[in-house]
Amino acid sequence: MSIKLPEHLAIIMDGNGRWAQQRGLNRVEGHKAGAKIAENVTRWCADLGLKYLTLYAFSTENWKRPKEEVRFLFQLMVDYLKDRLNLLQEESIRIRFMGRVNELAEETRNFCKFMEDETAECNRLNLIIALNYGGRAEIVDAVKKILNDKLEHIDDAIIRRYLYLPDLPDPDLIVRTSGEKRLSNFLLWQSSYSELYFTDTLWPDFSKDELTKALEEYSRRKRRYGAVIDNEE
Known part of the structure; x- marks a missing residue:
């Protein structure tokens, strides 16, 4: 079937630890499996023609996890x-x-800049990795910058200008795996009119069929943005 694709898909990749525990494995094995799925999804989205894919890789709250697991996650990404x-x-x-x-270790910061510089001319798909990211933190940081610049007039456009990636369009669709039904501090400002899709599938089991189901569901929805659509019952 022909489906209407989102321009920007964002994914909360949840369930790596549970996937590993269900199989009697260490949690790090779940993260390894999850990294492979992230690679697959990136390729599928590029092939489909999506322009933006944002993956929630590490939140500001994830520092509460065991130090060994945190170190492993960053090394795995690098x-x-x-x-x-x-x-x-x-x-x-x-x-x-x-x-x-900017709060990460120097080696990690340098690696992030290196990857951004080395792929700066690529234009088929923008893969955004939310790293040490929190929606509330982003809004707080934006407000601090606005106050520092002593701006008197503040509106939606001004706040957007001070977000981490102001040129990034709002996500049309946010997918969360593993059965949890919440945003968990992800893209709070940008998600005001995003369509939300939740699946019980754990992230390491997320397949191309699961992605297709989410995109088909998105395609069936009518996005009104507060307006009334003519001839709608």
């Missing part, structure tokens, strides 16, 4: 992206990071 840099360039996939990246 190793995975570094090993696939040539492929990302060949597929013309641009990497961008959003969040309090």
Whole structure:
């Protein structure tokens, strides 16, 4: 069937730990499996023609996890992206990071900048990785910058200008896996009119069929943005 695709898809990748525990594995094995799914989804979205894909990789709240797991998550991200840099360039996939990246270790900060610089000319798909990201933190940081600039007139457009990636369009569709039905501090400002889709599937089991189901469901929805559509019952 022909479906209406979102321009910007955002995903809360949830369920890696539960997936591993169900199989009697260490949680890190779930993160490894989840990284492979993230790679697959990125490729599927690029092939479908989506322009923006945002993945919630590490939240400001995830620092509460065991230190060993946190270290593993960051190392996994670095190793995975570094090993696939040539492929990302060949597929013309641009990497961008959003969040309090400035608070991360110097080595991680440098790596993020390196990946952004090396893929800056790619234009087939923008892959945004939300890293040390929190929706409330983003709004707080935007307000601080506005106050620092001593702006007197503040409206929606001004606040957007001070977000982490002001040129990023709002997500049309936000998908969350693992059965949880909440945003968990993800893109709070940008999601005001996003369509939400929840699936019980754990992230490492997320398949191309699951992605298609989400996109088909999005295609069936009518986005009104507060208006009334003529001839609608």
